[in-house]
Amino acid sequence: MSFDVVVVGGGVSGAGLALVLGRLGRRVALVEAAGALLPLVRGFVREGLHFDTGFHYTGGLGPGGILARYFDCLGLSGLSPLPLDPEGFDRLRFLDPAFELCLPCGQARIRERLGAAFPAERGAIEAYLAAIDRAVAASPFLNPGRPLPQTLTFEASGPTLAGFLDGLGAGPLLAAVLSLHCLLHGTPPGEILLSDHARVVAGYLESAHGLAGGGAALARSFEQALAAQGTSLHLGREARAIVLSPAGAVAGVRLAGGEVLSAPAVAAAIHPRRLLGLVPEGVFRPAYRRRLHGLPSTPSASVLFGVLSGDPGPLAGKNLLLSPGIDVEAHFSPRTPPERRALYVTCGLEASADGRRAIEVIAPDYPSPAPGEDDKAGRLARLEARFAAACPELAPRVRFVDGATPRTFARLLNDPDGGLYGVRHAAEAPVPLPLTRLPGLFLSGQNVLAPGVLGAVVSAFVTASLMCGPEPVRRLLEKAQ
Ligand SMILES: Cc1cc2nc3c(=O)[nH]c(=O)nc-3n(C[C@H](O)[C@H](O)[C@H](O)COP(=O)(O)OP(=O)(O)OC[C@H]3O[C@@H](n4cnc5c(N)ncnc54)[C@H](O)[C@@H]3O)c2cc1C
Known part of the structure; x- marks a missing residue:
């Protein structure tokens, strides 16, 4: 099969890029290793409640907001933003010294x-x-x-x-x-x-807004827009190699099973370390390979998913960001003991008919250095004890139904570190640019521009403007003014 562009990675960024390129008249194939698009953000359902995994809230979704405009440009429809409390969307709580402020x-x-x-x-x-x-x-x-x-x-x-x-x-x-x-x-x-x-x-x-139906609604909206556009979807298919022409330019993508999708351009919206496995040895300079390989990761996490009965109290319309001390730097180091790291608690903005809500307790965490060891039960038990101490008013009404550890995120993000936001955007270790030295190969996604749903969407437009020129992208953006 032959296309103008093959996009590898069907997260927010890859799916967004496929939509922009389609709107600019390109014939696009989109390849996603998971069985469905946007696997990181679509979440899951337990006991009739939706639980989010990679999307809880975002900025820019108010009327005229920047993300609302980008969604509009992508042709996403059916999304209903739900505002968090504008008088205090995040409750910032420090334990030592004791200090609290609702931002x-x-x-x-x-x-x-x-x-x-x-x-x-x-x-x-x-x-x-x-x-x-x-x-x-x-x-x-x-x-x-x-x-x-x-x-x-x-x-x-x-x-x-x-x-x-x-x-x-x-x-x-x-x-x-x-x-x-x-x-x-x-x-x-x-x-x-x-x-x-x-x-x-x-x-x-x-x-600050969530979405009615959470990340699943976002995933559905992308699916509908891609279907309306006729994008060729290859789900549950892992890209195994970028195929080169005899002249050394991009010629397509080989999928697991051997099928080749031919195209003169490929955009990889995946973790840069994964990209290294797709590009033949010798194409990238050794220094660039080492740089991609050595990009430091953002922290992974352990997460508890629970059912809250009754009033969300201090979490009504707001999240809790709890910091044991004022050394914020410490939250980003595996050397910090787990009980000294931050805790983020978020509660569903929508309640079920019988008054239950999804509640999630998230703490930065790191994969075990010993391969094969994860101690899921121990990690989650310690997290539950921290939650009970931090939210004594809610803990008796919460029943935890599932949990995730860095190993879960390593699988979901297709990266051994399972960093929630991909690579660190560190001043000392600059992230790669969307242009590569291989003609026809472009990068997109949270690892290239900025993390979060907004960063992933914006990166799609940046990469599209490099592939198709800024003028057509500008005209597309103008339509959503
Ligand atoms: C727990 C958690 C909570 C978060 N909360 C928020 C939030 O509240 N608000 C917010 O804005 N952001 C949040 N984020 C961040 C946000 O989800 C990400 O920044 C964003 O979704 C990244 O999108 P992406 O397309 O760049 O990357 P990804 O979603 O990682 O997409 C990459 C895709 O490529 C696929 N892939 C990899 N290798 C291959 C291959 N060889 N072949 C085919 N496919 C491949 C992967 O399966 C994956 O689907 C959260 C993230 C996590 C983990």
Whole structure:
């Protein structure tokens, strides 16, 4: 079978890229190793409740929001955003020193709330919010009304988040409060560039939404749009090799079983380490191979999935982000004892007819260094004890029904580290660019641009603009103004 482009990887980014390319008139094949599209975000059902795996909430889904506009451009329909509490969508709780703050949406409210808690540091708060605005304004992809650049340059300079906050003279507690959202991208404050951090968190600071039906609704919407477009789907088929022409250019993709999908262009929306296995030896320079191979991972996690009966109390319309201490950096190190790492608790925005809700307890965790050992029962028992201590008002009404460990995520993400957000976006170890030196091979996804559903979707547009030129992509984006 022959196509204009084969997209490898049917996550949000690969499926999004297939949609953009299809809308630009390309004949596209989309290959996904799992049996269904968007396996990371589609979640699962237990006891009649939907549980999310790779999508809980996002910024930019309010009216006119950036992600809503991108969804519109992709032709996604049937999605109903559900707002979290705009007066406090994330409850940030520190145990030592004891401090709690519910972060509201909207810069004016955030300024007021943080200013009241840190009256002597209003200047630092103001400077932080202004820096977030500047980083967003500098990105054409977060301002789709602006012309797209002819060539893509990625700002890989500037201070890290920790360095910036330090330079502002932010006290350690304020710095911890402003850094805790590093949990939304998985790179610690001392490693992530302020600009990269800003591009992930800015949307959440404006508005925070879940989706009716959760990640499953998002997966369905992608499926419908791809079907309407007539994209050739190859599900449950692993790409095994990128096939080259005698001249050394991309000629297609060989699937498990030997079938070849022919195309002069391939976009890989998969983990860069997986890409190495697909490209023949000698195509990439040894230094590039070593770089891809050595990209550090974001933390994996252990997760408890439970059923909450009755009122969600402190979790009504908000998540709980709990940090035992104010050393946010510690949450991103396997050397930190599990009980000193963060805890993230989220409760379904929708209740069943009999008043039950899905509740999830997530903690950064790491694969066991000894292959084959996982101690799933031990990891989940320790997590349950931490949840009971952190949420004594809810724990008696929660019954856990399932659990996941780093091994689960290694399988789901097709990467041995099972990093929730793929590779770290660390200043010292830059992520690969979407262009490769192999003619016709492009990269896309959370590992290339930015993590999260927004990052994965935006990366699809960035990669499409490299493959098809910025002008047609700009026109497509204009339609959703
Ligand atoms: C527990 C958890 C919670 C999260 N919560 C949120 C949240 O609340 N909000 C948010 O915005 N983001 C969240 N994220 C992050 C978000 O899910 C990801 O950033 C995003 O889905 C990544 O999309 P992607 O397409 O880049 O990568 P992936 O979804 O990893 O897609 C890559 C795909 O490629 C496939 N693949 C790999 N190798 C091959 C091969 N050789 N052949 C064929 N297919 C292959 C894989 O099966 C996979 O489906 C969360 C992630 C996790 C794990």
